Amino acid sequence: MLSVEGLSVDIAGTSILRDITLDVNEGEIVCLVGRNGAGKTTLLRAIMGQLAARAGAVKWRGAALTGLPPHLVARRGIGFSPEESEVFASLSVAQNIAFGTWTRPAPAARAQARVAFAYEVFPKLTTYMARGGAELSGGERKMVSIARALALDPELLLLDEPFEGLSPAIIPTIAAGIASIRASGKAILMAESNVQHIPDYVSRICVIERGEIIFRGSLAEARADPLVRQVASGLA
Numbered sequence: 001m002l003s004v005e006g007l008s009v010d011i012a013g014t015s016i017l018r019d020i021t022l023d024v025n026e027g028e029i030v031c032l033v034g035r036n037g038a039g040k041t042t043l044l045r046a047i048m049g050q051l052a053a054r055a056g057a058v059k060w061r062g063a064a065l066t067g068l069p070p071h072l073v074a075r076r077g078i079g080f081s082p083e084e085s086e087v088f089a090s091l092s093v094a095q096n097i098a099f100g101t102w103t104r105p106a107p108a109a110r111a112q113a114r115v116a117f118a119y120e121v122f123p124k125l126t127t128y129m130a131r132g133g134a135e136l137s138g139g140e141r142k143m144v145s146i147a148r149a150l151a152l153d154p155e156l157l158l159l160d161e162p163f164e165g166l167s168p169a170i171i172p173t174i175a176a177g178i179a180s181i182r183a184s185g186k187a188i189l190m191a192e193s194n195v196q197h198i199p200d201y202v203s204r205i206c207v208i209e210r211g212e213i214i215f216r217g218s219l220a221e222a223r224a225d226p227l228v229r230q231v232a233s234g235l236a
């Protein structure tokens with residue numbers, strides 16, 4: 001349903017992504033692996049319409065997303081949880097999550113069901129719904145950010161390094177949430193810098209290095225590949 005076709009992106013006159021081709025099919029979990037600075041965030045932001053392409057296209061169910069602003073990309077059914085979470089500091093947890101339903105409006109009952117699903121994925125959020133966005137830990141912000149994207153009822157969720165910088169104690173909670181999103185049938189395109197952190201249930205791996213895809217295969221193949229181990233072992 002998502003096709004990235006020969007996508008190249010420049011930032012400030014520098015070529016950051018070159019000829020990226022990548023598909024995500026219905027219900028698949030695709031993991032984009034690459035070390036810091038490889039171009040993962042740039043690719044996710046280009047898919048969301050936050051960065052313009054120099055060449056190539058991003059297509060969603062066969063139609064080009066090129067030139068659409070991020071809120072209209074989201075409205076087509078693509079949710080995004082950025083690496084820095086980007087929770088609104090001046091809104092409460094509940095308002096942050098409800099924001100997803102404002103971005104992609106729905107009849108009240110449907111919007112309520114989406115929000116309810118977001119809280120089902122991260123039940124801990126129900127205990128601090130009134131708390132301000134500025135008063136959250138990194139792990140709590142991550143849950144709010146993913147829940148806000150879920151409230152859009154996306155068919156595809158983009159997750160930029162969902163475990164990065166979190167305390168080890170919270171990682172299983174985030175991983176369990178992602179597993180239940182997967183079980184609901186939504187597709188996920190997830191960026192990760194360490195091949196060892198990738199959940200076993202991912203469908204496919206694409207390794208990105210210096211703005212180019214250098215490997216495609218299963219998680220087992222990725223973990224056994226010497227080049228992948230070199231660029232995404234968590235040691236690089």
Ligand SMILES: Nc1ncnc2c1ncn2[C@@H]1O[C@H](COP(=O)(O)OP(=O)(O)OP(=O)(O)O)[C@@H](O)[C@H]1O
Nearest residue numbers: 011012016034035036037038039040041042043193
């Ligand atoms: N606004 C910008 N101006 C100049 N260079 C940029 C800008 N944003 C990103 N880059 C460069 O683009 C390259 C890719 O960055 P990107 O953030 O996509 O990498 P990443 O794989 O997501 O890594 P990280 O996990 O560190 O964010 C890096 O070399 C980065 O310095």
